[in-house]
Amino acid sequence: MAPQQKPEGDPAGIPSPCPPRFFTWDEIGLRTKPGDPNREMWLVIDRRVYDVKRFCERHPGGSRILNSHVGEEVTDAFEAFHADKSLVNKFLNSLLIGELASDQPTFEPSKNETLIMDFRELRSTVEKMGLMKPNVFFFLALLCHILVLDIASWLILIYFGTSLLPFLLSLILLTIAQVQSAWLQHDLGHLSVFEKTKWNQALHRFVMCHLIGASAKWWNLLHSQHHAKPNCFSKDPDVDIHPFLFTLGKSLSVELGRKKIKYMPYNHQQKYFFFTMPPLLFPVFFHYHTFYVAFKKKFWADLIWQFSHFARLFLVQAYILGPKAFLLYYFLFRMMESSWFVWVSQMNHIPMKVDYDENLDWVSTQLQATCNVEQSLFNDWFSGHLNFQIEHHLFPRMPRHNLWKAAPLVKSFCAKYGIEYQCKPLLRALADIIHSLKDSGELWLDAYLHK
Structure with missing residues (x-):
């Protein structure tokens, strides 16, 4: 047998790496x-x-x-x-x-190369200022106040009975604990509480699965899609309700009208919004969807933690209240939790541009889909600092206690490029949800009635 020859130009007989394509x-x-x-x-x-x-x-x-x-x-x-x-x-x-x-x-x-490179300089500045570093004690304090509220909700029933006043007080405390847990799990899901990813993921599972009763991995799947392409139809799951329940955005509403699509009377959507999306998102859709995805994708660890949430409710609240009163209690706090969450999460997005993906750069995609709400101690707590939605979308891993520090830098950046930086009072931001739904519905109706 003839000896195997070495590749030319390689005295060691080792093939040269493929040239880059x-x-x-x-x-x-x-x-x-x-x-x-x-x-x-x-x-x-x-x-x-x-x-x-x-x-x-x-x-x-x-x-x-x-x-x-x-x-x-x-x-x-x-x-x-x-x-x-x-x-x-x-x-x-x-x-x-x-x-x-x-x-x-x-x-x-x-794409605008100058804008993109300036944004990268802004991100570098933010990192040098230490705004990406979390204050762990801030988040531990948030967790403690959530646990105190949660425990107080069932201690009230134990010590004061199940009459109307303790029933309502327990309901309110549990609702607050649940919504504040939702804001905290949001921080953990964005890896902004601890510097180590594993610590964020471990506490995220406890807060999301055990305290709230939903799958942490399910949330990550949906929310990462939302952040990647906010308000982009068919790419952001948060606007997938279009066109089945609501019509969103100017151009999409006109398109639906011209195609004579009418799943709902969209010209009345600003009215039926009050008794559909806010009170029913959690107790109806999320209850089904989080378990469906967890089972389908075999998130077994999440499911075990989720069942521990319901086991705790049955062992404490259900045992104290009895079956009928507990069902009422459960659906009331879920509806109140859902309403709070929906109004806050949508006040920064629904009034903004909703359309198909236009393949814009990262910063332009985020800025056209978000607006801020004025800062105050109440607004920060009430919204889990999602009143700084612009900064949060530009820097998703930034700890929420630093968002206000980045706001002046982002505002100057927007002014340089003539980009509108919207910051509203809380009540106006909530009202703008209804105004935008009304405007979209009217655009749909006008296009629907005319050939």
């Missing part, structure tokens, strides 16, 4: 074109091109968030969501297929 934006756009059955799933991060098709189903944030960014430069989204870059890079290295050619711009030609 270079891409143009035209090629990336052509190969990732929506609707193409042979569509590639390529993303660009720091000029490197990655094929995420093999990783899509294993992505912790779900496949939908990757699908929504196919063909785009996503460095800023990558920075916003990932705290442990060294861990993530281990996965990325196996997905690398090449890089942008030297004559290609870093961003798609349609």
